[in-house]
Amino acid sequence: MTVSYLLRRLLFTLPTILGVIVIVFVLLRVVPGDPIAMMIGSEATPEDIQRLREVYGLDKSIPHQFVVYLGNLLTGDFGTSISLKQNALTLVLGRLPATLELAIVAMVIAVACGLALALVATYWRKSWVSPVIDAFDSIALSIPEFLWALLLVLAFGVLFANLPISGRFDPARQTDFVTQFYLFESLLRGRFADALDLLRYLLLPALALALPLMAIISRVLSGSLREALGQDYILLARVKGFSAARVLLRHALPNALLPTITITGVHFIFLVGGTVLVELIFSYPGIGNMLFGAAMNRDLPLIQSVTIVFALLFIGLNFLIDLSYTLVNPRVKVG
Amino acid sequence: MLKIGRRDFLVSGTAASASAAIGVQGLGQILFSKEARAAIGDTLTIAYNVAPPSWDPNIGPSSTNPSLQTIYRTIYDTYMMQREDLTLAPGIIDQWSWNADKSAISLRVRQNGTWHDGKPVTPEDIVWNLRRLTDASLGAPLQVSFAGLKNFKIDGQTITMDMTQPWRATMLERLAFLGCFLLAPHHHEKVGKEGFERAPMGSGPYKFDQYERGSFLRLKAHPGYWGGKPLFETVIFKIVTDAASRVAEIERGSSHVTMDLQYEEYDRLRQKSGLSGVAAPTTDIAMMFFHSTGPMADINVRKAAMHAVDKKLIVDRLLRGYGKPVDTLSVPQEKVFDQGIVTQYDPKLAAELLAKSGYSREKPIEFTVQTTRGFRPKDYEIVQAIVEMWRQVGIKGNIEVYEPAKHFELRMSHKLAPAAFYVWGNSMGDPETSIASAIRSVSPHSSWKSPDVDAIADPLFGERDEQKRIAGYQRLNRYVAENGYLFPLFQIYQPVVFKSELDFKPHLAGYVLPTAFGRK
Numbered sequence: 001m002t003v004s005y006l007l008r009r010l011l012f013t014l015p016t017i018l019g020v021i022v023i024v025f026v027l028l029r030v031v032p033g034d035p036i037a038m039m040i041g042s043e044a045t046p047e048d049i050q051r052l053r054e055v056y057g058l059d060k061s062i063p064h065q066f067v068v069y070l071g072n073l074l075t076g077d078f079g080t081s082i083s084l085k086q087n088a089l090t091l092v093l094g095r096l097p098a099t100l101e102l103a104i105v106a107m108v109i110a111v112a113c114g115l116a117l118a119l120v121a122t123y124w125r126k127s128w129v130s131p132v133i134d135a136f137d138s139i140a141l142s143i144p145e146f147l148w149a150l151l152l153v154l155a156f157g158v159l160f161a162n163l164p165i166s167g168r169f170d171p172a173r174q175t176d177f178v179t180q181f182y183l184f185e186s187l188l189r190g191r192f193a194d195a196l197d198l199l200r201y202l203l204l205p206a207l208a209l210a211l212p213l214m215a216i217i218s219r220v221l222s223g224s225l226r227e228a229l230g231q232d233y234i235l236l237a238r239v240k241g242f243s244a245a246r247v248l249l250r251h252a253l254p255n256a257l258l259p260t261i262t263i264t265g266v267h268f269i270f271l272v273g274g275t276v277l278v279e280l281i282f283s284y285p286g287i288g289n290m291l292f293g294a295a296m297n298r299d300l301p302l303i304q305s306v307t308i309v310f311a312l313l314f315i316g317l318n319f320l321i322d323l324s325y326t327l328v329n330p331r332v333k334v335g
Numbered sequence: 336m337l338k339i340g341r342r343d344f345l346v347s348g349t350a351a352s353a354s355a356a357i358g359v360q361g362l363g364q365i366l367f368s369k370e371a372r373a374a375i376g377d378t379l380t381i382a383y384n385v386a387p388p389s390w391d392p393n394i395g396p397s398s399t400n401p402s403l404q405t406i407y408r409t410i411y412d413t414y415m416m417q418r419e420d421l422t423l424a425p426g427i428i429d430q431w432s433w434n435a436d437k438s439a440i441s442l443r444v445r446q447n448g449t450w451h452d453g454k455p456v457t458p459e460d461i462v463w464n465l466r467r468l469t470d471a472s473l474g475a476p477l478q479v480s481f482a483g484l485k486n487f488k489i490d491g492q493t494i495t496m497d498m499t500q501p502w503r504a505t506m507l508e509r510l511a512f513l514g515c516f517l518l519a520p521h522h523h524e525k526v527g528k529e530g531f532e533r534a535p536m537g538s539g540p541y542k543f544d545q546y547e548r549g550s551f552l553r554l555k556a557h558p559g560y561w562g563g564k565p566l567f568e569t570v571i572f573k574i575v576t577d578a579a580s581r582v583a584e585i586e587r588g589s590s591h592v593t594m595d596l597q598y599e600e601y602d603r604l605r606q607k608s609g610l611s612g613v614a615a616p617t618t619d620i621a622m623m624f625f626h627s628t629g630p631m632a633d634i635n636v637r638k639a640a641m642h643a644v645d646k647k648l649i650v651d652r653l654l655r656g657y658g659k660p661v662d663t664l665s666v667p668q669e670k671v672f673d674q675g676i677v678t679q680y681d682p683k684l685a686a687e688l689l690a691k692s693g694y695s696r697e698k699p700i701e702f703t704v705q706t707t708r709g710f711r712p713k714d715y716e717i718v719q720a721i722v723e724m725w726r727q728v729g730i731k732g733n734i735e736v737y738e739p740a741k742h743f744e745l746r747m748s749h750k751l752a753p754a755a756f757y758v759w760g761n762s763m764g765d766p767e768t769s770i771a772s773a774i775r776s777v778s779p780h781s782s783w784k785s786p787d788v789d790a791i792a793d794p795l796f797g798e799r800d801e802q803k804r805i806a807g808y809q810r811l812n813r814y815v816a817e818n819g820y821l822f823p824l825f826q827i828y829q830p831v832v833f834k835s836e837l838d839f840k841p842h843l844a845g846y847v848l849p850t851a852f853g854r855k
Contacts, residue, residue, distance in 0.1 A: 033740030037747035039396040039476040041513075042772030042780045043501070048479045049747070049779065055474030083388035083396050086532055095548070153583050161587035166580055171551040171571045172378065281577045285549035292576075293386060293549065297396055298740050 009322070013315050020311040021304075025069060028300050029062050035082050035298040056082055058300075069304075078308070079301030083294070088305035092287060096309060097180035098168060099279070099286035103272045105183070105202050106209035110271075111264065113210070114217025121218065122225040123248060133218065140215035146277035149208035153281065156204055164201050166283035173197060205282040209274055213267050220263050224256035231255075265321035269314050375591055375836055377568035379849055382581045382590035386549050386574040390535035391518070391528070393468065394475045398514040401760045405846045406572060409554060411516035411537035414442065414461070415507065419842045419851075420668065421618070421764035423511055427456055427538060427561070431507055433498075437799045440484075440506060441495045449559035450519040451542035458489045463520040465496065477514040481506075502797055504804055505767045512763045540565045540850050549574055554849075562850075570849045585610065585832050592833040594847050597712055598655040601830035614657045614830040615841030618666055618764055621658075621717065623704075623822040624746070624755045624773075624782035630702045631753045631783075635692040636730070637819030640754065641678050643685035643728045649720050650825050653713045657828040663812040664759060664770045666826045668843055671766040673809045676816045685728040695729045703752035704732040710739050711758050717824070718756050747779045755782065758827060762844035766808035771795065774815055783820040 036052050044052075053059040057068070057079075072079065078089035121133040143151070157165035169175065169182065175194070179185050183202065186194035228234060229252050237251045276288030283289070287306055294302035385402040389395055392407040416426035423431070430443035448456035467473065468481045484506070486497045498506060509515065519536040526534060535543050540562060541554035552572040556565045573590055575581045582600050584590040586607070596604070598614070605612030625631040625640075646660035662678040665671045686695070694700040704722060708715040715736065722732040735752060737745075745751045761769040775792045776784035791811045798804040815821060829845040838853040 032744055033738065034744040034747065035396070037743040037779075038740060039399050040747065040779055041399060041477045041480055042768065042778045043479050044476065044779055045479065045777070051471065052474055052476065081388075084532070085389045085391060085395055086529055150579060153580055157580075157583040158586050161589075164589065165583055165587070166382070166573055166575050166589075167550040168547060171380070171545075171547070171553055171573065172569070175545075281580055283550055283573065283575045283577070283580065285547050289549045293388065296740070297388065299388075 009319060013319065016315055017308075017311065021070070021073065021308060022066075024304055024307045024311075025066055026062070028303060029065075033298040035300060038298060078305040081294070081299050081302040081305075083297040083299045084302065088301045089309075091290065091302065092305045092309045094180055095285065095287045095290050096313075098182075098284065099272065099275050099288060101181060101183045102202060102205055102209070102275060102279070102284060102286055103268070105199075106206040106213070106271060107264075107268055109206055109210035110213035110217060114214040115221065117214070117218040118221035118225060119248065119253070121222050122229070122252075123244070125226065133222075137215040137218050140211040141219070143212070145208050145212060145274040146281060148211050149205065149278045149281040152204045152208050163204050165204060168201050168285055169194075169197050170201075201284075205275075205278050205284050208278050208282075209271055213264070213271055216267055217260055217264055221256060221260045224259050225252050228252040228256045261324065262321070265317070265324065269317050272310070272313065272317075375834055375854070378571060379567040379569070379592070379852060380571045380573060380590045381847065381849065382575045382584035382593035383572045383847075384576060384578075384581065384595045386576070387552070390532050390543075390546075392516040393477075393514045393518070394473055396476075399476050401513070401762055401845075404513070404762065404844065405848055406552065407516055408539065408846060409541050409570065409849055410535060410539045410543060411518065412448070412539050413512070413515045414464075414510035414517065417511045417762075417842075417844065419840055421762070421843050423507060426511070427461070427517060428510070431510075433507075437498065437502075437504075439495055439497050441493055442510075444492045444494065445561055446492065448538055448561045449557075450522070450538050451536045451557055452519070452522065453559055454519070454521065456517070456538050458492055458494050460520050461494055461517070462487045462489060464517050465494070467518075468515065475514060480509060480514075503767070504796070504798060504801070505763065505765050508763050508765055512768075541570050544569075565850055566853060567849060591837065592831065592839075592847065592852065594829060594831045595712075596830050596832065598657045598830060601657070601832060602655060604832045609835050610832055611835045611837070611839075612830060612832045613839055613841050614828040616659065616666065616668065616843065617827055617829045617845040618669065618761045618769075618843055619827040619829075619845060620661060620664055620666065620759045620761070620769075621711070621824040621827060622664060622757060622759050622773075623721075623824065624751055624757060625819065625821055626751055626753045626755075627783045627785055627820075629753045630700055633692050633700075634819060635688040636694070636700055637822075639685040639688040639728060640725060640730060641685075641819050641822050642681045642688070643730065644721050644724050644822075644824070645680045646825055647680070649717055653716055653720060654825075654828075657830065658825040659828075660825045661823050663816055664773055664821065664823050665761075665766060665812065669761075669764050669766070669769075671770075671805055671808045671812065673812060676813050678816060682724070682728050689729040696727070697729075699726070699729045699731040701731040701733065702754065703735050704754045704756070705735045705737055705742065705745075705752040706756040707739055707742065708736045714756060714758075721756075746782060749782070749784065751782045754822075760845075762846075764843065766805070766812070767796070770808060770812055770815065774811075774820060785820070787818075788815065788820060 036049055040049060050059065081088045081091055084091055117133050121130045124130060153165050156163045177185055183195060183198045186198060234247060234251055237247045275286055276291055279286045279288040280292050291306045294306060387403050387406050389397045392398055392411060397403055412427045414426060414428045415431060416424040418424045427445055427448045428442045429445040432441055444458045444461050450456060465484060465487055469484050471478055483499045483501045484496050485499050488495045517538055522536040523531050540557055540560045542557045544553040544555045546552045551574060554570045556568050558564050575584055578596060581593045582596060585593040585604060601612055601614060604610050625637055631637050650656060650658040650660060663673065663676045704718055706714055706718040718734055722734060725732050759769060759773060771792050772778050772780050774781050774783055774788050776789050791814055795804055795807045798807060831839060831847055833839055836855055838855055840851045842851060
């Protein structure tokens with residue numbers, strides 16, 4: 001992997017970003033819903049409505065608005081939120097850490113459980129364990145995240161009311177976090193009581209997001225492991241007298257991991273996208289929750305900022321996934 | 336089949352035991368540690384349905400959003416207060432009056448009002464807020480309603496101002512309503528607009544402590560509140576936008592109060608041990624806009640559409656009785672309400688009216704009916720029921736579901752469908768902000784626009800005799816009902832569920848104020 005390759009890849013992302021900006025901008029102006037219509041009083045005259053349009057920069061033609069918007073973007077100005085009346089980018093970046101923490105915890109749960117299920121199912125593939133795990137995977141996969149969220153609210157929020165079902169941490173708790181990465185910060189600062197509290201609030205939304213991905217990982221890895229176990233080098237390992245567990249963990253697993261990494265990376269992007277509804281159900285103050293509020297209020301600058309940041313995140317993740325192939329499997333050539 | 340070797344078993348077993356020991360302890364702490372199932376001590380926790388987007392309640396979309404009033408009224412004072420029956424009560428302004436010819440208003444600022452930092456609320460502070468209210472450059476959506484207030488003068492604790500054009504009979508009531516919250520000027524000037532969004536300051540019963548946007552708002556009692564120190568030391572508004580999660584919040588005991596539930600859930604919850612409920616009438620009215628062009632231009636169609644609907648059946652079956660059928664755009668608690676205005680449920684008459692225009696069940700009149708779905712309780716189901724009742728007499732309604740944002744856009748551009756379902760809120764309780772707003776041609780909120788209505792409604796805006804003004808609006812209500820220009824359906828009841836240890840005083844505007852709760 002060379003610097004020129006990295007630069008070339010970065011350069012290729014620019015048209016994608018521009019495309020996203022154009023599509024989001026145009027779509028938002030085309031879909032029904034005028035932010036001014038949602039705020040005017042009953043005595044507003046056409047002149048008052050026009051004045052409000054001027055205040056919010058909506059009085060110009062769409063191409064004119066786009067040129068102004070693009071010019072502002074180039075200077076790092078994403079505009080001011082109509083409903084929150086603050087810098088849109090600052091607002092989005094303020095919420096992004098919460099979503100990233102949620103997605104990462106969900107990812108950790110999904111990978112750990114998916115890996116464990118795949119190994120158990122493969123190890124005991126000729127017993128009743130394997131079909132049971134298969135059935136569990138099918139259920140986990142066929143129910144979407146938001147429905148898992150509602151089921152978890154019912155199960156752990158009401159029937160066995162041990163876990164919190166709304167928010168990010170106990171509202172009664174006084175906090176003095178320096179960053180928005182509350183969980184990572186509290187772990188780094190050794191404030192384990194805070195970390196535990198944050199984990200309690202994170203667990204259910206993260207689980208709702210993790211369950212479908214966990215099933216995917218379990219399925220893909222099981223398939224790869226079974227395929228690997230039929231290879232000659234596995235036969236050789238067995239002939240050498242290695243134990244079944246060693247054959248599975250040391251020989252089959254490393255070779256079976258590559259497709260799982262690929263699919264996990266791709267699905268992590270979907271997982272981040274899935275946070276919108278899950279955050280809403282658990283009142284989790286992340287970027288998805290903010291996007292919903294912005295959409296309801298037709299807060300154009302905020303919707304644009306959230307979408308562009310989401311797009312940048314996806315492009316960045318894709319970029320990292322591509323790079324990870326070359327690191328995990330040297331046979332994959334770059335360029 | 337693969338076999339587990341002894342060594343594998345021992346190694347795996349040891350690792351598993353160690354992990355389990357650590358994991359179970361951690362997991363145990365996560366799963367079974369102290370749950371936030373707080374008893375009602377000094378903290379009142381409310382699972383609330385809307386997150387405040389901005390802490391400036393006078394500018395931007397927040398200023399016209401009635402759902403945010405509960406939270407804003409907890410932190411900020413309005414100039415005057417609204418009692419539970421919507422009549423004016425002393426607030427930071429403890430005396431108010433018009434002059435003889437109603438060309439000027441005087442307001443007396445109470446002596447003992449304090450901002451949340453302890454500084455006194457002065458007449459200069461009030462004038463700063465009044466100037467902000469009338470400043471066209473700020474882009475406040477309601478500025479036009481206050482543009483007539485001019486020439487503010489201070490004499491001791493009293494402020495006088497001229498009421499020029501546009502003159503409003505309801506100016507005093509408006510000062511206790513939307514967009515009229517008092518912000519601390521010294522703080523606003525010190526921290527600026529964005530700083531104020533991070534640390535708002537008012538003079539209301541509770542002061543801002545922490546806001547985790549989209550998650551919760553924590554408030555602390557304002558010890559210097561002119562109305563006396565509030566009952567609860569801390570109030571937490573948990574922002575729970577999902578109705579099912581709000582039900583779970585109250586059911587599991589991690590919130591003490593919640594509202595805006597399906598009536599089925601309300602009935603179920605209030606029968607549970609430890610929970611009580613109140614479903615009180617509000618000024619919100621479910622109604623249908625009729626468009627002044629197209630099929631609704633025919634009075635027979637409009638009147639038939641109204642006579643064909645059994646509102647009581649809808650209230651009883653879909654809303655479990657929590658609502659009251661109304662035939663004008665006012666509720667019985669409003670002074671303009673006229674119980675003599677009645678539109679009978681009479682499907683036979685409806686069929687006869689349609690027959691006059693050449694329509695029947697076999698040859699129905701067909702048009703689009705717009706509604707939201709899930710935006711208000713049972714909105715779509717109500718429209719489905721109406722469409723079925725219409726079908727029985729010869730009206731074929733094609734339901735089109737849209738988002739609230741589209742409704743507002745279509746309404747402003749006068750492009751709503753021939754019939755469009757909506758819930759009209761009128762927390763001021765005056766006909767000026769209900770029937771007049773919903774029916775005058777110049778209003779961006781009207782779908783029926785015709786000069787005959789304007790001829791009755793427009794002069795009422797300048798009427799200075801209160802009795803004549805109310806009588807005029809009653810005449811307007813009757814005229815609108817007789818001509819079927821819009822179709823009121825029923826008064827909406829607000830369901831609130833709370834812990835049985837609490838007492839709750841409902842507000843006609845539907846506010847669920849922390850100060851409305853007491854201990855039994």
